[in-house]
Amino acid sequence: MSDINQNPIFDPKLYNEDLAPVSTSKRTWGTWNYASLWISMSMCIPTYMLASSLIEGGMNWWQSVLTIFLGNLIVLIPMILNGHAGTKYGIPFPVFARASFGTTGANIPALLRAIVACGWFGIQTWIGGVSLYQILRVWIPSLSEPMITGFFPPILEMICFLIFLLINMIVVYFGVESIRKLLVFKAVFLPVAAFALLFWAIYSTEGLGQILNQPSKFQTSAEFWKFFFPALTGMVGFWATLSLNIPDFTRYATSQKAQINGQMIGLPPSMAVFSFIGVVVTSATAIIYGTTIWDPVILAGKFENKILVTVAMLAIAISTLATNIAANIVSPANDFANLNPTKISFRIGGYITGIIGVLICPWKLIADPSGYIFTWLVGYSSLLGPIGGIMISDYFLVRKKELILEDLYQQGKTYSYKDGFNSKAIIALVLGILPNIPGFLVTIKLISTDSVPEWLTNLYHYGWFVGFFISGLVYFILMKNKR
Numbered sequence: 001m002s003d004i005n006q007n008p009i010f011d012p013k014l015y016n017e018d019l020a021p022v023s024t025s026k027r028t029w030g031t032w033n034y035a036s037l038w039i040s041m042s043m044c045i046p047t048y049m050l051a052s053s054l055i056e057g058g059m060n061w062w063q064s065v066l067t068i069f070l071g072n073l074i075v076l077i078p079m080i081l082n083g084h085a086g087t088k089y090g091i092p093f094p095v096f097a098r099a100s101f102g103t104t105g106a107n108i109p110a111l112l113r114a115i116v117a118c119g120w121f122g123i124q125t126w127i128g129g130v131s132l133y134q135i136l137r138v139w140i141p142s143l144s145e146p147m148i149t150g151f152f153p154p155i156l157e158m159i160c161f162l163i164f165l166l167i168n169m170i171v172v173y174f175g176v177e178s179i180r181k182l183l184v185f186k187a188v189f190l191p192v193a194a195f196a197l198l199f200w201a202i203y204s205t206e207g208l209g210q211i212l213n214q215p216s217k218f219q220t221s222a223e224f225w226k227f228f229f230p231a232l233t234g235m236v237g238f239w240a241t242l243s244l245n246i247p248d249f250t251r252y253a254t255s256q257k258a259q260i261n262g263q264m265i266g267l268p269p270s271m272a273v274f275s276f277i278g279v280v281v282t283s284a285t286a287i288i289y290g291t292t293i294w295d296p297v298i299l300a301g302k303f304e305n306k307i308l309v310t311v312a313m314l315a316i317a318i319s320t321l322a323t324n325i326a327a328n329i330v331s332p333a334n335d336f337a338n339l340n341p342t343k344i345s346f347r348i349g350g351y352i353t354g355i356i357g358v359l360i361c362p363w364k365l366i367a368d369p370s371g372y373i374f375t376w377l378v379g380y381s382s383l384l385g386p387i388g389g390i391m392i393s394d395y396f397l398v399r400k401k402e403l404i405l406e407d408l409y410q411q412g413k414t415y416s417y418k419d420g421f422n423s424k425a426i427i428a429l430v431l432g433i434l435p436n437i438p439g440f441l442v443t444i445k446l447i448s449t450d451s452v453p454e455w456l457t458n459l460y461h462y463g464w465f466v467g468f469f470i471s472g473l474v475y476f477i478l479m480k481n482k483r
Helices: 031-042 044-055 062-091 107-140 155-174 176-204 208-212 221-238 240-245 256-289 297-302 305-328 332-337 346-360 369-398 407-409 423-443 454-479
Strands: none
Touching: 031 256, 044 062, 044 107, 044 221, 044 256, 044 297, 044 305, 044 369, 062 208, 062 221, 062 240, 062 256, 062 369, 107 155, 107 297, 107 305, 107 332, 107 346, 107 369, 107 423, 155 305, 155 346, 176 208, 176 256, 176 305, 208 256, 221 240, 221 369, 221 454, 240 332, 240 369, 256 297, 256 305, 297 305, 305 332, 332 346, 332 454, 369 423, 369 454, 423 454
């Protein structure tokens, strides 16, 4: 395999330093680097809210933790499979997508994935903004609790959100290197804070027994399964974005063994542990306050010690900032840069991410547990599952893990297809998305439940799986006589 960095024959419209393959000498990430990456990314407020939302939805503690663990075991499979090409060829996700979608067509999956990341950026920014608002509430008790009753949040909450957004954009301006110390702070603070909340929950309810004895709210098995399957799809959807752009990270791996073992060690266990804390604390709030509080930022705001709440909220804001830049800026910035590498830099890509993150109205995405799981997580997983199915089918079944590296960066070669688009991939993508549209429209109440057959509506509950397998199979059938 030749080193493209030494090859002068490449198209500037398909190449810049961020998209170039990582040379062998710079592939230094070992098993524990990947384990640490996943532990760090799993320890975030949305993970806590993920577990809490299942409790709020009716599950008991072990049903919630098991659902999350199972979802992460499932998403680990495409995570490792898509990571293979990153490790073997040193290429990022937008470049890898060119093999299946075409040198120009790769912008379709890159943009779909980028828009989802913008949504996550907006959610994390909203959490950071609410943390700032909670600090004001501590010192100005007359302010009301954070609450959204209309389409837009109250003016002061919106101002706090925009201030936190501005802080994120300042970090983007100075570059990702400026966030390293904050990532270290987050790695120390969030686990300490999480276990402190766990201790508080156990102490305040006089032991785990009362918490873990909280029953499931489902009266029948049918009720449970009706909630379980879309919830499981939502758990898979939680990391569906990373299961696509994992090559952005595995391109630095020393070996396939390093990325595989690191992800196995880091992802499912850390998600299970952190979600267990979320489950215990959320269950405890029902006992202590008489109502379930699934948002840890709202919960922390209820503590009486002003200094404690202020420090906690500042720490949450800093940790959220670190997570946002690392997980929700780097990848979409690269995806937007792939549109026009000569004109869109990482910095401009970061600004685009910020603007779209606001336009998506993230405060509505996490306004309630039902919307968080069934509209946001399941909804976007229905878009990303088909992309994963196509890319894995292409790399493992069609091409047998063999890519021509130089052709990924050149027009008119193997991966240009017709005018830069692989029509077979686009057909497979559309066919994988279509079955989930009726159920999504019913979920967001754009059409009535009676307007489509029940079985078709229910397909949406399995959105990621339906899209993944339909698109993967259709793509393989269309491509099997191509080569």
